Structure formats: C-alpha cells, structure tokens
Amino acid sequence: MNLQTIRATLTGTFALGQQSLSVKELQDWLALHDSLAAPMADKVQTYSRQALEIVLATQAERSRIGKARHGSPSAGGYL
Numbered sequence: 001m002n003l004q005t006i007r008a009t010l011t012g013t014f015a016l017g018q019q020s021l022s023v024k025e026l027q028d029w030l031a032l033h034d035s036l037a038a039p040m041a042d043k044v045q046t047y048s049r050q051a052l053e054i055v056l057a058t059q060a061e062r063s064r065i066g067k068a069r070h071g072s073p074s075a076g077g078y079l
Contacts, residue, residue, distance in 0.1 A: 001054070005047050012040070 016036055023029040 001047075001050060005043075008043065012036070012043075 016032075019032055020029060023032060
C-alpha cells in the first residue's frame with residue numbers, strides 16, 4: 001500500500017511539474033493548482049481510510065488470538 005501511494009504521488013507530482021512549466025500566467029497556475037487539490041485530498045483520505053482498516057483488522061485479529069489463547073479453559077488458558 002505504501003509503495004502504491006508513493007508511486008502515485010511521484011507520478012502526480014511529476015505531471016504537475018510538467019504542467020506548471022507550460023503555464024504562462026499566475027492565474028492559470030493558481031487554477032491548475034486548485035484543480036489538483038481536490039483529487040490529492042481524496043487520495044490522502046483514501047490512504048488514511050485504508051490504513052485505519054488495516055489497523056482495525058489487525059487489532060481485531062490480535063484480540064481474537066488473545067481470547068483463544070487465554071480466554072477459554074479448554075484452550076489451556078487461565079481462568
């Protein structure tokens with residue numbers, strides 16, 4: 001997931017740099033920058049959501065394993 005994010009960010013940054021070089025007016029550059037702000041915010045939000053899902057799934061799995069090891073007397077755990 002991190003590698004995909006880095007690759008997409010570098011690709012987007014390179015494309016923005018290429019487009020920025022072709023802009024002649026400040027207003028056009030600001031418009032270009034603004035047009036890319038929303039997609040970048042969406043990418044950050046998606047990455048954050050995916051990272052949170054991974055953390056929550058890992059936490060749930062660790063909790064399940066912990067209960068299986070120590071929660072039931074038949075599993076050789078403590079009472």
